[in-house]
Amino acid sequence: MSEINIRRMAKELNLSISTISKALHDSHEISIETKRKVRRKKSNTIAVVIPEVADSYFSLAINGIEAIAREKEYHVIVYLTHENAEREASILEDLSSGRVDGVLMSVSSETKNFEPLKNLHARNIPIVFFDRICDEIPTATVTTNDFESGYLAAKHLIKCGCKRISYLSISDQLSIINKRMEGYKKAIGDAENYNQKQEVINCSNDNVSTKKMIRELLIKKTAPDGIIASVEKLAIPVYEVCRELDIAIPQQLKMICFSNLPTATILNPPLTTINQPAFEMGKTAAEILFKALRKRSFQLKDLHKVIPSELITRESAC
């Protein structure tokens, strides 16, 4: 809670600022009744700041967060940055005013300036990052094993006989996308006796230009025979371009996508995916945040949870 809010609350409840502060820290000096009074005056709301909801990862993560928030009788409000650094900054500024008690966040792919995040953190509003973290803020994180998953995806395509695997990226800013890429590169390197080629394509958040890039990739002479798509929204343009160019999946092109798409099983062909533990990650991040909200002395900064992803093989690869 921000200092302004503590001061306001002290006035409203006719208590000293130090009593409010002790009550919020769950101090034994303060009576249960006073603690209750103080807690009732909090916003009882947490914010979830994420890039978008059209990605199944985030809609599942929200469900995990809400499962915990409901138990604690907290409201969850969702803010969308739409991968836009300026909008994200404006949201963080709004949150700095003390509108919520704590923040769960997945960073936009275009954020380069971390001052707005540092300002929010400096206000003593607890923040827990999930999935897309910001290394510059010393707080708790919940991630999945992105490096190992990238490695596993490439190994699987190599096992299926691919000789030219391309990796589709969407951002060179995001730690998760880069870790997946490093895993992919390591697997290619490890398999050098197979004479593997590696190639990273930097797609964008704009669907039209992404589809154009994928088209150029797939019509060239040295077109890949395997694709690893780093995020869910890249699956649709790859399938569409293959259909337009009459490229058969998996016969001519094998594909794995980092995705929690509920329609993966009914696509043509069904899509092999790296499924992230989205619900679990949201739930775990919320559990950590509520520990910090319950006890203000709870140390967030050295808490880093990693929950593994899972390769689910379907017909699009092998």
Place this chain on the structure above:
Amino acid sequence: MSEINIRRMAKELNLSISTISKALHDSHEISIETKRKVRRKKSNTIAVVIPEVADSYFSLAINGIEAIAREKEYHVIVYLTHENAEREASILEDLSSGRVDGVLMSVSSETKNFEPLKNLHARNIPIVFFDRICDEIPTATVTTNDFESGYLAAKHLIKCGCKRISYLSISDQLSIINKRMEGYKKAIGDAENYNQKQEVINCSNDNVSTKKMIRELLIKKTAPDGIIASVEKLAIPVYEVCRELDIAIPQQLKMICFSNLPTATILNPPLTTINQPAFEMGKTAAEILFKALRKRSFQLKDLHKVIPSELITRESAC
């Protein structure tokens, strides 16, 4: 804005309640400078209250809402009810405290008690409904032509040769689902010389029991040769059950779904959909809300916009 907030603002700005009120109503009596002061003190936030974000309709509608809110330099916060009437009531109660300047809402499928909505409305916080409306609150609505779309869907299946078309519902509370059903029934009635049978299956918000109901429907002797699914999330279980029972779409079963699924084109087979103008509906609802926020005398109650949906034929029907 609630009366409590107006009083608080008057105190903070050292202005009279009537001046604040006039400034909020954009009265010519009040100087631009004072209006600016008052406006700065508003929350500059609108709430979107919706059942879920896993449905493409809602994620697109949010984009439409945010396109307008960004122009107006407002924050958008999203609350999810998860189709649960109790959670919805708790959110509406929270909003009644004046946390936001206005509310855009699509009602949960399980809401039977409209008191929480009536209370929010009584606080003079402007509300605009989109898609799933509540007839008991006299305010603006933005809907699509659900009756005509249900009619069009059934007509299309009849034209494709279907003799037994089933309609999959998810709620008998929701006006939109019932209107789509009435359209379907009318088309069946109009085509009586074709000896059409009609059948409505009440699925639920629980995926497991829904899948079981669809399975029972499709194995019985009088199984349908056509299905109209009233909401997007019913598409996946129908496709899955068909796959498990080896029922070929569209040869043995033709299907149309009310859906904005971005993967519709790459499903096996591609899904014929009634596409709702989700982005446009969100955008229009937000535009109406901002008119009310700009000028408090703006009358919301008789404003009802209808934006038509579109049948997009793909291989799952004909």
